[in-house]
Amino acid sequence: MKLKLLFLSAALSVAAISYSFAQTADEVVAKYIQAKGGADKIRTLTSTIMTGDINQGGMKIPVTMYAVQNKAFRVEFTFNGLTGYQIITDTSGWNFNPFAGQSKPERMTSDDIKSSQDQLELQDDLLDYAAKGSTVEMLGKDDVEGTECYKLKLTLKSAKEKTLFISTADNMLIKTSEKITANGQEMESSTFLSNYKPVGPGVMMAFSITNNLQGQVDITNIEVNKDIDAAKFKP
Numbered sequence: 001m002k003l004k005l006l007f008l009s010a011a012l013s014v015a016a017i018s019y020s021f022a023q024t025a026d027e028v029v030a031k032y033i034q035a036k037g038g039a040d041k042i043r044t045l046t047s048t049i050m051t052g053d054i055n056q057g058g059m060k061i062p063v064t065m066y067a068v069q070n071k072a073f074r075v076e077f078t079f080n081g082l083t084g085y086q087i088i089t090d091t092s093g094w095n096f097n098p099f100a101g102q103s104k105p106e107r108m109t110s111d112d113i114k115s116s117q118d119q120l121e122l123q124d125d126l127l128d129y130a131a132k133g134s135t136v137e138m139l140g141k142d143d144v145e146g147t148e149c150y151k152l153k154l155t156l157k158s159a160k161e162k163t164l165f166i167s168t169a170d171n172m173l174i175k176t177s178e179k180i181t182a183n184g185q186e187m188e189s190s191t192f193l194s195n196y197k198p199v200g201p202g203v204m205m206a207f208s209i210t211n212n213l214q215g216q217v218d219i220t221n222i223e224v225n226k227d228i229d230a231a232k233f234k235p
Helices: 002-036 039-043 110-120
Strands: 047-056 059-068 072-079 082-089 093-096 135-144 147-155 161-167 173-182 185-199 203-211 215-224
Touching (some): 002 135, 002 147, 072 110, 082 110, 135 161
Antiparallel strands (some): 059 072, 072 082, 082 093, 203 215
């Protein structure tokens, strides 16, 4: 009998700890959404146009990113009079890289399209995450270049996993990490976000974005809720 009670006590302890973590994760998410501007303001975002520069080895390459909530995303970059781009929509995807010798756009594979469609979430992965079919798990705390952060594991409805690092000081997202496949090899892709500023209705957005594989992007301007020509999302 004592053995059974011991197992029961252990099981209840584990359940209590899991429940505590779930509650803590939700509290962290709630504080983050509030720090970003609040759910009501974030939900008003329907489109964004971001302009800036990709900084690679001191060389600046102009870049523009167009996004329509849950429908389409396009990033285009210009160098030496040539413009390349990537388009992701809810049904298709295209790449055009004239710098690599491409003479016309190439359709992305279905797997690449599927793995990239999380970019269509313009508002925020963590906003109403449960209603989107995602889950969030608390992984404790971690240090990101000297900043103490809450560490969360986000699993999207597609089963794609992301690790999110939210500063304990100001409740802002400063790093995301995920596994990606490039050239047939799996690797870690980490993105660092900083220089947050309010845009549009008062939603905080990062103007400095650095990816360990793609380099640094310095955003100079963000426009929200502008009409974007549908032709932008066609090859």
